[in-house]
Amino acid sequence: MSKVYLVGAGPGDAELITVKGVRCIREADIILYDRLVNKELLNYARPDADLIYCGKLPGFHAMQQETINHFLVMHAKNGKIVTRLKGGDPFVFGxxxxxxxxxxxxQVEFEVVPGITSGIAAPAYAGIPVTHRDxxxxxxxxxxxxxxxxxxxxxxKxxxxxxxxxxxxxxxxNLPYICESLIKYGKxxxxxxxxxxxxSTADQRTVTGTLATIEKVARQEGIxxxxxxxxxxxxGLRDKINWFEKTLAENETSSIMISEAL
Known part of the structure; x- marks a missing residue:
């Protein structure tokens, strides 16, 4: 029976996808996936599944949104199980x-499979809890x-x-505009x-500052x-509970020491 699954692939770490999301990848005849989806997740696809890239870069879209919508409808109407694999959560800026x-x-049957959004996962991996009692x-x-x-x-405002x-x-x-606006209206x-x-990936980098300095820091660091x-x-809690990047640094140091020993 044809169906479309709108699946959140999570923020980047392949292990953060839901169990249901993995099942939808495994069952799909057609998978339409975005640029920020971890490509490791495509290893769950059947060998005969068609993989269609439809990622977006600033100023360049491999496939326009109207075309993506058309493909979802067309393949489902042709009796296929379609998984639309989207970075983060499909309903959060996706x-x-x-x-x-x-x-x-x-009139195409579909399900939404939520995913972990970057607005929560990225700060968590940077040692920044988005809420805290204090x-x-x-x-x-x-x-x-x-x-x-x-x-x-x-x-x-x-x-x-x-x-x-x-x-x-x-x-x-738009970082300069964002910082200027927040300061202008009271922050x-x-x-x-x-x-x-x-x-949440092995390439994660974090820089910190204040509303007055962060744009300069980000520019200097090439973010x-x-x-x-x-x-x-x-x-401010990052200095205390920055767990992920410390782990990356420790693993990199260990790898260097092993290479030198060999």
Whole structure:
């Protein structure tokens, strides 16, 4: 029986996908996967499954969203089981809602399989809890992408005044604007901030600063997309509970010592 699964693949670490997500990959006749999906997950696919890349880069889309929607509907109407494999969670800045609307419009049966989103996973792997009894009782996830360069006064006003921790997706390009807006509307320029590049992967890098300094730090360190921006007092906990990057550094040191011994 034909069906479409909109599956969250998680933030990058292949082990963070759900059991149900793996089952959907294994059952699929067709898999449409995004750029940020860990390619190791495709090893769960059947040998005869068709793998279709439809990733997006800033300014370049391998496949337009309308085409992706068309493929989902077309393959399902042809009797196929289709898994749409998306980085993070399909309904958190993943256009999963648009794809679900298209499937409803064409009367295609589907399921949504949630995934771990980068706004939670990346800071966790950087030693930054997004909530904490002493520092953060509220948490917001927002996009840092400005649609057609529009001003977003109300958005940044609300975030500056009422939210303890802010996780910002797709914001590296607009980091100066983001920091300036939050400071302008009431956030202290001394508020801790972090950028986490390639969160939860072996390439993870984290830089920290304040709203006043983080843009300069990120530029000096060459931080690029994909990166999460985390703003709030919880960033200060990183020095104490930075577990993942310490593990990476220890493993790298061990590998060097073994190589030298050989």
């Amino acid at each position: 256009r999963g809602g648009e794809e679900a609307e298209a499937l409803v419009k064409h 520092f953060s009782a509220s948490f917001a996830i927002v996009t840092g992408h400005r649609k057609d360069g529009q001003e977003e006064v109300q958005k940044w 609300s975030l500056a005044k009422g939210i303890d921790t802010i996780a910002i997706y797709m914001g590296v390009k 202290s320029k001394y508020t801790p901030a972090a950028l986490i590049q390639w969160g 690029e997309n994909p990166s999460m921006i985390i703003i709030g007092e919880v960033v």
